[in-house]
Amino acid sequence: GAGVSQTPSNKVTEKGKYVELRCDPISGHTALYWYRQSLGQGPEFLIYFQGTGAADDSGLPNDRFFAVRPEGSVSTLKIQRTERGDSAVYLCASSLAGTSPYEQYFGPGTRLTVT
Amino acid sequence: AQSVTQLDSHVSVSEGTPVLLRCNYSSSYSPSLFWYVQHPNKGLQLLLKYTSAATLVKGINGFEAEFKKSETSFHLTKPSAHMSDAAEYFCVVSDLTGTASKLTFGTGTRLQVTL
Numbered sequence: 120g121a122g123v124s125q126t127p128s129n130k131v132t133e134k135g136k137y138v139e140l141r142c143d144p145i146s147g148h149t150a151l152y153w154y155r156q157s158l159g160q161g162p163e164f165l166i167y168f169q170g171t172g173a174a175d176d177s178g179l180p181n182d183r184f185f186a187v188r189p190e191g192s193v194s195t196l197k198i199q200r201t202e203r204g205d206s207a208v209y210l211c212a213s214s215l216a217g218t219s220p221y222e223q224y225f226g227p228g229t230r231l232t233v234t
Numbered sequence: 235a236q237s238v239t240q241l242d243s244h245v246s247v248s249e250g251t252p253v254l255l256r257c258n259y260s261s262s263y264s265p266s267l268f269w270y271v272q273h274p275n276k277g278l279q280l281l282l283k284y285t286s287a288a289t290l291v292k293g294i295n296g297f298e299a300e301f302k303k304s305e306t307s308f309h310l311t312k313p314s315a316h317m318s319d320a321a322e323y324f325c326v327v328s329d330l331t332g333t334a335s336k337l338t339f340g341t342g343t344r345l346q347v348t349l
Contacts (some may be wrong), residue, residue: 152337
């Protein structure tokens with residue numbers, strides 16, 4: 120079956136611009152996660168949705184970052200006034216919450232470059 | 235708060251020889267532990283998981299890991315390395331079992347396999 124998909128695969132933007140990154144989870148997965156992976160580092164948690172609501176947004180670095188999941192499926196990560204330090208690979212994962220041990224299936228990521 | 239420490243940033247082995255990738259964890263609760271693999275330009279893939287059942291966990295592609303509470307370790311091993319094993323490996327901890335939870339990744343170990 121189809122896995123987690125993310126679009127675009129690459130995004131280059133100028134400092135100060137606004138960007139949106141999209142994630143399509145595996146059909147039927149109620150939990151959705153966003154992570155950020157900087158060069159040479161492991162992924163870092165940003166935000167987790169259970170259904171339509173953000174259950175844990177403790178990893179969002181500041182108020183320039185925002186994510187939505189209005190219908191409980193597709194999610195969009197939004198970054199305002201981008202900075203060069205936002206350059207990273209943004210990963211999305213989904214899981215079938217309610218079944219232990221919650222294996223998270225990852226998408227291929229969106230590589231964001233802020234110039 | 236939970237964390238993992240991967241003791242080696244880079245490991246090089248010859249094809250056909252054993253692989254050992256070391257990981258120590260810190261957790262306030264009974265942890266769930268995972269190993270993920272990331273091949274170049276591909277998404278993260280789950281190798282294996284420990285969730286308080288058997289302490290010796292077998293995963294895909296001949297990998298296994300042993301949970302040792304007394305040593306707070308979860309080292310990844312494989313008896314005989316193959317060229318296709320060359321990739322980045324991440325040790326991951328999740329504190330909660332029973333509900334969906336964010337993952338905390340180590341900094342990764344790059345495995346190089348030589349002829």
